[in-house]
Amino acid sequence: MTELRSNRGPLRVAVLGCGSVGSQVVRLLDESAVDLAARIGVPIELAGVAVRRLDAPREVEVPDGLLTTDALELVSRPDVDLVIETIGGIEPARSLILTALESGKSVVSANKALIAEDGATLFEAAEKAGRDFYFEAAVAAAIPILRPLRESLAGDRVTRVMGIVNGTTNFILDKMDTLGSGFAETLEEAQELGYAEADPTADVEGFDAAAKIAILASIAFHTRVTAADVHREGITEVTSSDVRSAAEIGSVVKLLGIAELVSTGSHDKDAVSVRVHPAMIPRSHPLASVRGPFNAVFVECDAADQLMFYGRGAGGAPTASAVLGDLVTVARHLLSGTTGAGESAYAAREVLPMGQTRTKYHVAIDVDDRAGVLAAVANAFADHDVSIQTVRQEGRGDDAQLVVVSHSATDAQLSATVEQLRGMEIVREVTSVMRVEGGDDE
Amino acid sequence: MTELRSNRGPLRVAVLGCGSVGSQVVRLLDESAVDLAARIGVPIELAGVAVRRLDAPREVEVPDGLLTTDALELVSRPDVDLVIETIGGIEPARSLILTALESGKSVVSANKALIAEDGATLFEAAEKAGRDFYFEAAVAAAIPILRPLRESLAGDRVTRVMGIVNGTTNFILDKMDTLGSGFAETLEEAQELGYAEADPTADVEGFDAAAKIAILASIAFHTRVTAADVHREGITEVTSSDVRSAAEIGSVVKLLGIAELVSTGSHDKDAVSVRVHPAMIPRSHPLASVRGPFNAVFVECDAADQLMFYGRGAGGAPTASAVLGDLVTVARHLLSGTTGAGESAYAAREVLPMGQTRTKYHVAIDVDDRAGVLAAVANAFADHDVSIQTVRQEGRGDDAQLVVVSHSATDAQLSATVEQLRGMEIVREVTSVMRVEGGDDE
Numbered sequence: 001m002t003e004l005r006s007n008r009g010p011l012r013v014a015v016l017g018c019g020s021v022g023s024q025v026v027r028l029l030d031e032s033a034v035d036l037a038a039r040i041g042v043p044i045e046l047a048g049v050a051v052r053r054l055d056a057p058r059e060v061e062v063p064d065g066l067l068t069t070d071a072l073e074l075v076s077r078p079d080v081d082l083v084i085e086t087i088g089g090i091e092p093a094r095s096l097i098l099t100a101l102e103s104g105k106s107v108v109s110a111n112k113a114l115i116a117e118d119g120a121t122l123f124e125a126a127e128k129a130g131r132d133f134y135f136e137a138a139v140a141a142a143i144p145i146l147r148p149l150r151e152s153l154a155g156d157r158v159t160r161v162m163g164i165v166n167g168t169t170n171f172i173l174d175k176m177d178t179l180g181s182g183f184a185e186t187l188e189e190a191q192e193l194g195y196a197e198a199d200p201t202a203d204v205e206g207f208d209a210a211a212k213i214a215i216l217a218s219i220a221f222h223t224r225v226t227a228a229d230v231h232r233e234g235i236t237e238v239t240s241s242d243v244r245s246a247a248e249i250g251s252v253v254k255l256l257g258i259a260e261l262v263s264t265g266s267h268d269k270d271a272v273s274v275r276v277h278p279a280m281i282p283r284s285h286p287l288a289s290v291r292g293p294f295n296a297v298f299v300e301c302d303a304a305d306q307l308m309f310y311g312r313g314a315g316g317a318p319t320a321s322a323v324l325g326d327l328v329t330v331a332r333h334l335l336s337g338t339t340g341a342g343e344s345a346y347a348a349r350e351v352l353p354m355g356q357t358r359t360k361y362h363v364a365i366d367v368d369d370r371a372g373v374l375a376a377v378a379n380a381f382a383d384h385d386v387s388i389q390t391v392r393q394e395g396r397g398d399d400a401q402l403v404v405v406s407h408s409a410t411d412a413q414l415s416a417t418v419e420q421l422r423g424m425e426i427v428r429e430v431t432s433v434m435r436v437e438g439g440d441d442e
Numbered sequence: 443m444t445e446l447r448s449n450r451g452p453l454r455v456a457v458l459g460c461g462s463v464g465s466q467v468v469r470l471l472d473e474s475a476v477d478l479a480a481r482i483g484v485p486i487e488l489a490g491v492a493v494r495r496l497d498a499p500r501e502v503e504v505p506d507g508l509l510t511t512d513a514l515e516l517v518s519r520p521d522v523d524l525v526i527e528t529i530g531g532i533e534p535a536r537s538l539i540l541t542a543l544e545s546g547k548s549v550v551s552a553n554k555a556l557i558a559e560d561g562a563t564l565f566e567a568a569e570k571a572g573r574d575f576y577f578e579a580a581v582a583a584a585i586p587i588l589r590p591l592r593e594s595l596a597g598d599r600v601t602r603v604m605g606i607v608n609g610t611t612n613f614i615l616d617k618m619d620t621l622g623s624g625f626a627e628t629l630e631e632a633q634e635l636g637y638a639e640a641d642p643t644a645d646v647e648g649f650d651a652a653a654k655i656a657i658l659a660s661i662a663f664h665t666r667v668t669a670a671d672v673h674r675e676g677i678t679e680v681t682s683s684d685v686r687s688a689a690e691i692g693s694v695v696k697l698l699g700i701a702e703l704v705s706t707g708s709h710d711k712d713a714v715s716v717r718v719h720p721a722m723i724p725r726s727h728p729l730a731s732v733r734g735p736f737n738a739v740f741v742e743c744d745a746a747d748q749l750m751f752y753g754r755g756a757g758g759a760p761t762a763s764a765v766l767g768d769l770v771t772v773a774r775h776l777l778s779g780t781t782g783a784g785e786s787a788y789a790a791r792e793v794l795p796m797g798q799t800r801t802k803y804h805v806a807i808d809v810d811d812r813a814g815v816l817a818a819v820a821n822a823f824a825d826h827d828v829s830i831q832t833v834r835q836e837g838r839g840d841d842a843q844l845v846v847v848s849h850s851a852t853d854a855q856l857s858a859t860v861e862q863l864r865g866m867e868i869v870r871e872v873t874s875v876m877r878v879e880g881g882d883d884e
Contacts, residue, residue, distance in 0.1 A: 026598065027747060038664070038788045039596050136594060140525030142746035144586075152578060152586030154481050155470065155766020222480070286752060289731050303470060303763035304584035304753060310728060311749035321745035324597020338780040346480045 011331050014049035014074045014105075016096055017086035018067075020162055021137070022049070023060040025084055032324070040331045048074045052072070059316070075100040081334060082116030085109040086322055090117060092129075097122055101129040105341075106330040110137035110319055111259060116227040119218065123343035132339050134326035140165050140213045140295045142318030143311040144325070149219045150341065153301060158220040160260040160300040165212040167206045167293035167313045168203035169235050169255040171195045173243070173278070174291050177252055182240045183382045186244035205234035206276040207256065216297070220259060223349040230257075231275040231354035234320035238278050238434075245403065245432045249390075251280040252288050258350065262352050271350040272356040280362055283334035288438075354438060355412035360389070360439075362405050364432035365421060369400040373426050377402055380420045385412045399428060405436060453482070453773050454489035456516045456547075458538055459528035460509075463552055463579070464491070465502040465664040466762035467526055482773045493551045501758070517542040522639055522713065526765055527551040528673055532559060532642045543571040546764045548772040548781075550765055557817060558653035560671040561660065565785035574729075574781050576768035581654045582607050584760030585753040586767070591661045592783065595743060598769050600662040602702040602742040603878065605736060607654040608756045609735035610698040611677050612644035613637045615685070615720070616733050619694055637735060648718040649677035655699030657671035658739070659716045662701060664789040672798035673717040680876075687806045687845065687874045693722040694730050704794050713799070715799040730880075793810035797854035800882070802831070806849050806874035807863060811842040815868050819844055824865065826859045827851070839872060847878060 011030065029036070029046055037043040048378055049062050051069035068074055075083050075096050083100040085107060087093045091113050092294050100107050102125065109115070115122065115138050126133035137144045138164070149158065164170050168190060187204065190196035202208045212231040217225040235255050246253045256279050261270040281288055286308045289294040295313025312318040316358045333339050368374045374393060381388055387407040394401045406414060418433050455471065456548035457464050471478070471488055475658045476517070477486040491504050503516055510516055517525050517538050525542040527549060529535045535556050542549050544567065550753055557564065557580050568575035582605070591600065606612050610632060617628045629646065632638035644650045652672040659667040675809045679699050690693045698721050703712040728750045732738040737755025742748055754760040775781050809815045817833060829849040848856060863869050 021443040024745070032597065032599065035598065035599065035664075039783075039786060140587040142743075143749060144590035147594050148586035148590065151771055152589050152767040153763065154770035155474065156763040156767075157477065159473065215671060221479075250676040284729070289728070291837060301584075301763060303755075303761055303766075305467070307751075307753035309751060310750075312747050317745040318747055321595065321743060324745075326597075328596035329593055332492075332783060336780045338778045341481075341774060432683065 005024045006071050010043040010045040011113065012045045012079055013045070013082045013084060014048050015084045015086065016050045016075070018049050018051045018060070018062065019086065020059070020316035021085055021319045021323065022086035023058055023317040025086060025323050026062060027060045028320050028324055029368040030402050035347045037327065039328050041335055041405065044327070045131070045330065047077070047080045050074050053422055055406060075105065076103045080105055080199070081418045082331060083107045084327065085111060086323070087111070088113065089414055090114055094121070094364070095117060096287065097133070098125050101125045101131050101133065101286040104129060104131060106132040106334055107327040108217060108323055108330060109133070109135045109198065110323055111135070112138040112211040112215060116214040119215070120224060127342055129337060130169040132330040132333055134330055135347065136320045136326050137322035139215050140311070140313040142321045143295060143297065143298050143309050143313065144322070145216070145309045146219055149299070150310065150344070151305065154302050157302040157303060158299060161216050161220050161258070161297060163213065163257045163297035164215065164254055164287055164295050165253060165257045165297065165313060166201065166203055167208045168196045168208070169348060170290065170294070171292050172240065173235060173255060176238070176240060176243045177247070180240055180244070183236060183238055189270065189440065204236055209255060209257045209276045213259055213274055213276055216257070217259035217272055218345065221261060221272050221349040222344045223435050224345050225259070225272065225351060229274055229351045236279050239432070242434055245362065246280040246434070248361065248403070248407065249435070250281065251282050253278050253280055253434065254287060257436065262357070271352045273352045275357065277435060279435040285351060285438040297370045355410060356428050357411050357416065358408045359411050360406050360408050360416045360436040361418070362403070362432065362434050362436050363418060363421065363430060365402045365404070365430050367400050367402055368413060368426045368428065369395050369398055373400065374402065376424065376426055377421065380424065381406065383419050383420065384417045385409070385416050386413050388401070452485040453523045453761065453776065454487045454521055455524045455526060455769070456489050456522045457517070457526045457528065458491045458513055458517070459493045459858045460492050460500055460502070460504065460529070461528065462501070462565065462758035463761045463765065464528040464567065465500055466758040467765050468504060469502045470762050470766055478741050478770065481770050483777055486773065489522045492516050509693070510718045511537050513761050514541060517547065517694070518545045522547055524769065525549045525554055525775060526769065528765070529553070532556050536560065536563070539575070540567050540785055543567045543575065545571050546571060546573060546575040547827055548776055550768040551577045551774060552761055552765055553577070554580040554653040554657060557618060558656040561657070562666060569784055573779060574775055576772055576782065579761045579764035581657050582739060582753070582755040583757060583764045585737060585751050585755065587701045589659055590751065591658070591741070592786070598746050599744040600741060601744060603662050603700070603739060604729065605655065605657050605658065605699045605737070605739035606696055606729055606732050607699045607737050607755060608645055608697060609737060610638045610642065610755050611651070612732065612736070614646070615677060615680065615695050615697060617719070618680070618682060618685045619689070622682055622686070625678060625680055639765065640788065645679055648651060648674045651697060651718045655701050655718055658699065659701035659714055660787065660803040663703060663714050663791055664786045665714065665761045665791040667714065667716050667793060668879070671716055671793045675719040677720050679720065681770040681874070684735045684874045684876055688722040688802065688843070688876070691722065691804065691847065692722050693878070694801065695722055695876065696718050696729060700879065704799070709778060710776045713794045715794045717796060719877055721877040721879040727880040734826070775825070794854065799853050800850045801853050801856065801858070802848050802850050802878040803856045804845070804874065804876050804878050805860060805863065807846070807872050808870040810840050810868045810870065811837050811840055815842065816844065818868055819846065822862045823848065823859050825862065828855050828859050
C-alpha cells in the first residue's frame, strides 16, 4: 500500500467536475466542515476543483486559485489524498480515476455509466493500489442502497432486487396514470417542467435504469453484471390503454429494474436474470406508491424478507449527500490505514437470456364476439404450455375484449403466445401486452 | 489493542442465548457458512452457545458439546474471537458484553433495552478495548437503519427521524383503521394471532418504541439520548373516534417515534426533541402505507431530503439477518486489525422538555349548537397564542361538533388550550385530542 501523505494534518480532497453534483459537493465541504472534521477525526481541505472552462458560470463560488483545467495533474498531485469524481461518462473519467488510484488516492465516484460498463477495471485498480473506490451516489443518488446491500445484508442471501431507479420515467408514468394522458404529451410536459432532458433517450429507453440495475445486480449477487448484460425495454411504447388496463386489475405501470437469482439446482450455481422493462404491479405493493421523481429499491432476502429503500434518485444535493457519506468512510479508512471490503464477485454467475427468464404477462385482446373465441384464445396459451391465472371477458357490440393474466412462464413461451394470438383470424387487435410483477410467484 | 488470537484460521463465534433470534443466528451460521467465508475471507466457526437450561426445547439443533450454561466462561475463552448477544434485558447481558470486550472480543448485540439505557458504558468499553460493538438489530430488526445513519449520511445533516418502530401497535392501529374496532378488542385479536404478547405493556405503552427512538436519536444527532429522556405516550387511550376523526381529515393514526433537531440559533447548539406518541399523519405520507407488522423509518436531511427505510421490524430470521450483517463487518475489521467508527457523541445536545417541543394538535369538540360557540372556542386557542389552521363545524340536532387543527405551537400551549376547552360551559366533551405530524411545518 502506498504510504499516506500524512496521518495527522487535514485530508486534502480534489473534486473533478463542478456541475450540479460537483458544485453541491464543494458547497457541503465548506458548510459542513466542522461536522465532517468531527466525524472523520481530522479536517477536510479542498485541494482543487477540475473544470473544463475556468470562466463557466457555476452554482458555487470556488475559492481563488483552486480551479484548474488540468484534471490529470490535479489527481496526481502529492498533496491530494482523496479524489471525488463527478464528471460522468466513460472518458476522461476512467483515466482520471485510474491515475488517482495509482497515485495512492482513494476515490469516490457518482459515475453509473462507467461503473456499469467497466467497473471491473476500476475495482482491480483500487485493489492493487490498496485504496478505496466507493460509488453509493451512482445508484439512486441519495438513497443508501449499495452500502446496505454490501454490508448490512452481507450475512443474508438476497434473492431479488426490484427498483424504480429512474425519476423521469416514473414522473411520466405517474402522470399518465393520474391524468389518463398518452406518452408523447406527458413527455413534453415533463420536458417543460425540467423532469426530462431535451434528448430523453437515456431515460425513456431505459439506458439509465439498465446501468443502475447492472450495478445493483453485481453487488447483491456477488458477481459481475455489465450494462450490456441487461435486457432493456423503455416506456416509449406504453400507451394510455396499457395504463387503463393496469388500473382495471388494481395495478399501476412502473418502469422496473429487476435483478433476481434464478435457481439452477444448487445455490452457489444460481444464475441471474437482469432486466429493465415496464410492468404492472399491484397498487398494494410498496413500490406502487412511489410517486413522481422519487425512487425506491425493493429487496427480497432469505432471512430479512422484504425491505424497501426510498428517497430522491437524482439532483445535485441528494447526490452530493451520498458522495460525502462515502467520503467520510474512505477518509476514516485512509487514516486507519485500511480499506473497505472492495469488489465481491466470488459467485461468478451466468446471466440468463431474457427468453429463459420466467415472468407473467397481462394481455388485452379485442376479439370477435362469437362462440368459440375464448376456447381459441385459451388454446393459443395452451399451445405454448402457458397456464392462465385469470381471464375476463367483456362484450361490447359485435366485438369483445378478453383480458388474460398468465401464470409465470418463460418469456420465450409468452412472447410466442402473443405472436400466435396476433396471427389469429378472430383476434382483431392485441391492445396491450405487459409483464406483471410484484404479486405471487405462481 | 489486544492481539487477535489468530489472523489466518477460522474466526470463532460465541452466541449468547438460543431463543427466537439466537436460534436463527445459529441456523444461518451453518447454512450460510460458504457465503460468509467468501465475504469475510476466513470461515466462521461456532465456538459455543450459552443457554439457561441445557434441556430446553429449541428451534435449532446445536452441535454436541457446544451448549453451555456458563456464559461468563464462554465470553472469556481465549479461543473465542467474536460474541453475539441475543439474551436481551439489562443483566446479565451488560456484564457479559463488558467481559467479552475486556477479553478482546468484538461484540454484536440485538439488545435495544440495554443500549437505550446504558449504551455509553458499552461504547466506552469497546473504545478502550479497541474492539467493535455493533447493534443494527437493536432497532427495527432487519431494516438497515443504524448503518445508513452512521455511515451513508455521515456527510449530511439529519434534521428529523420519524419511525413506525413497533409492529404490535402498528398492527393494532391498522386493524382499528380498517375495521373501525376499538382498542381493547383489537388488542385481544392481536394477542390471539400472536402479534401481541400476553403482557402487552412494553409495546402498547410505547416503551419498546422509546428505546428504539432513543438509539436512533443518539446516532442521527451525534449525541447521547437514553430511554429515560424520551417523552412517551402509548396507544391505550386511542379510541375508534380518534381513528374516525383522522379518516375525516384524510389521515391515519400511527404510533410514531420522533426525534428532531430544534433550532436554538446556531447549528452546533441545536437541541433535540425525542418522543413517542400516537399521531395523525396524512394518508399520502410514505409512512401511512406501512401496514400490519411492518416497520419503517422516515429520515429528513439537509442535502438528501426525504428517505425511508422499510421492512420487518421483528422476528427471529429478520433480526438474525441484521446480526449477521454486523458480524461480517466486525469480522473483517478484526482480520484487518481495525475497528469501525464507534460512538459519535461530539455534539452533546440538550434534550428539550416535551412542553417546549413544537407540535400541531387535532381537537374534536362536542359543543352546544348556539350562537357564539365558535368564537368562544377560537378565543380559547387565542388565549394561549395558538393559531388555528383549519376549523370544521357540523351541526347535529341541538349540539354540534367542532374539529380544529392548530398550527404548530409548543406542546405546553396546546395542552393548556385543551385544558381550558374542557372547563368551558359550552363544551360538552372534548372527544379527540391528538398530535398531527407529517404535514407542512406551519
